[in-house]
Amino acid sequence: MRMMALEMVLNSIRTGVGMNTKPISIVGAGPTGATLGLLLAERGLPVVVIEASRNFRRVFRGEGLMPSGLDALAQMGLSELVEQVPNQTIGSWEFVIEGRSIFSVDEPMGNNLPCTLVAQPQLLEAVIDRAKALPNFRFISGETVQSLITENDRVVGCSLSNGETIQTGLVIGCDGRSSMIRKLSGLTLNQETKPFNVVWFKLPDTDLIPQSNPFTIFVKGDAVFSLFRSSEGLIQVGWSVQNEDWKSVTDWPETLAEASPPWLADYFRSQNVVEAITDRPLCLTVTVGHAPQWSKQGCLLLGDAAHPMSPIRAQGINMALRDAIVATNYLVEAWRSADEDPSLITIFDRALLQIQADREPEIRKIQALQAQEAADGMKLHRSAVLRNLVKTLAPIVGIALREKWKLRQRKLRSGTTLVWLKD
Numbered sequence: 001m002r003m004m005a006l007e008m009v010l011n012s013i014r015t016g017v018g019m020n021t022k023p024i025s026i027v028g029a030g031p032t033g034a035t036l037g038l039l040l041a042e043r044g045l046p047v048v049v050i051e052a053s054r055n056f057r058r059v060f061r062g063e064g065l066m067p068s069g070l071d072a073l074a075q076m077g078l079s080e081l082v083e084q085v086p087n088q089t090i091g092s093w094e095f096v097i098e099g100r101s102i103f104s105v106d107e108p109m110g111n112n113l114p115c116t117l118v119a120q121p122q123l124l125e126a127v128i129d130r131a132k133a134l135p136n137f138r139f140i141s142g143e144t145v146q147s148l149i150t151e152n153d154r155v156v157g158c159s160l161s162n163g164e165t166i167q168t169g170l171v172i173g174c175d176g177r178s179s180m181i182r183k184l185s186g187l188t189l190n191q192e193t194k195p196f197n198v199v200w201f202k203l204p205d206t207d208l209i210p211q212s213n214p215f216t217i218f219v220k221g222d223a224v225f226s227l228f229r230s231s232e233g234l235i236q237v238g239w240s241v242q243n244e245d246w247k248s249v250t251d252w253p254e255t256l257a258e259a260s261p262p263w264l265a266d267y268f269r270s271q272n273v274v275e276a277i278t279d280r281p282l283c284l285t286v287t288v289g290h291a292p293q294w295s296k297q298g299c300l301l302l303g304d305a306a307h308p309m310s311p312i313r314a315q316g317i318n319m320a321l322r323d324a325i326v327a328t329n330y331l332v333e334a335w336r337s338a339d340e341d342p343s344l345i346t347i348f349d350r351a352l353l354q355i356q357a358d359r360e361p362e363i364r365k366i367q368a369l370q371a372q373e374a375a376d377g378m379k380l381h382r383s384a385v386l387r388n389l390v391k392t393l394a395p396i397v398g399i400a401l402r403e404k405w406k407l408r409q410r411k412l413r414s415g416t417t418l419v420w421l422k423d
């Protein structure tokens with residue numbers, strides 16, 4: 001009985017590329033879902049991408065791309081889109097503790113491309129526009145997937161908020177860290193750490209930040225924040241807070257000014273900056289973790305849905321793009337094998353397991369490196385003695401800290417495994 005059901009599913013997803021056959025349903029058009037949808041559609045698979053928001057601009061996204069992410073986009077043939085949308089390179093990484101510069105590292109490191117900030121709303125819109133030109137691609141925006149349809153324990157479809165039901169060969173949850181598909185499918189998430197908050201907002205540009213665009217991390221007293229020029233030329237602030245801290249902060253410009261060196265303090269206190277934000281800045285709760293199992297029959301999780309990433313050292317989009325490449329390789333191969341030999345009825349399910357086996361080691365390694373960066377930051381955050389020691393001994397310890405930090409960056413910039421998009 002179960003074998004018959006599998007046979008029917010496989011037959012229905014491989015019988016052609018027209019939208020009257022069951023498509024692969026991708027839930028979410030963030031970096032994972034948008035690029036995966038394009039890659040699969042370009043290779044002839046019928047695809048429907050369902051995105052909850054009507055407008056890419058309404059959804060918050062980080063935008064730092066490491067060489068691994070830029071390479072993934074190049075392999076996808078999307079480098080020209082990166083150049084067409086707002087973008088900005090990072091000139092250096094600077095660490096300022098208790099007002100004193102401890103060390104600095106210039107970009108690019110080695111012979112890699114420099115870390116680049118790429119406007120995600122425009123990039124994702126351009127990716128989806130490219131996919132829309134293909135006859136086997138359908139994009140539904142402004143609707144959420146609200147339930148999964150199962151038969152014999154296999155996911156065979158999904159229902160949308162507008163009442164539409166989509167019969168599908170495979171549902172791929174690319175719906176981010178709070179994934180609804182993860183919950184609906186009964187797949188679970190192991191959280192690595194207690195969720196933490198990042199207050200995230202943009203301020204007007206200022207000549208105080210050199211045009212070379214250093215990414216600076218400031219640690220002073222209880223405050224830890226980073227500051228850089230965003231892809232669109234505004235000053236992006238990411239301020240790491242504990243829940244209780246955030247609730248008690250009423251005068252955020254003054255709080256940040258007190259944690260800044262004098263030149264930056266004046267900027268936070270200037271009327272121009274205070275007026276630029278009338279509401280309290282957006283506070284994002286960050287969950288970091290991994291799903292022990294990324295798939296069940298007829299359903300796969302990818303990107304943050306499978307492994308929500310910390311914002312530390314700009315990894316999530318890069319990992320998402322690399323997930324999309326590896327998933328494409330396995331799904332296309334499964335699709336083509338099934339076309340040649342209809343008896344290979346479990347090949348599609350096997351592909352889902354292979355995708356996790358291929359991607360998981362890199363994800364876990366990168367999450368561990370992010371955790372090490374967070375732990376180092378936390379030691380400084382918690383100990384005034386340590387901060388003052390590092391500040392006082394900066395000319396000596398700065399060199400050692402710089403070398404230790406640089407060593408960790410190799411893998412955070414290039415990934416830990418070879419990811420290669422097949423034709």
Ligand SMILES: Cc1cc2nc3c(=O)[nH]c(=O)nc-3n(C[C@H](O)[C@H](O)[C@H](O)COP(=O)(O)OP(=O)(O)OC[C@H]3O[C@@H](n4cnc5c(N)ncnc54)[C@H](O)[C@@H]3O)c2cc1C
Nearest residue numbers: 028030031032052062063064144145176303304315316317
């Ligand atoms: C403060 C902060 C800064 C960050 N900065 C960076 C950075 O600089 N560089 C970097 O690489 N990473 C960064 N990250 C991490 C990065 O944002 C994520 O890892 C990345 O966006 C994951 O991509 P995704 O496509 O898997 O999920 P998402 O980008 O979260 O996309 C999920 C999509 O699914 C849609 N969706 C959700 N539910 C449904 C539903 N039920 N039906 C239909 N659609 C749905 C959403 O609208 C969304 O468009 C940052 C994260 C945070 C919190």
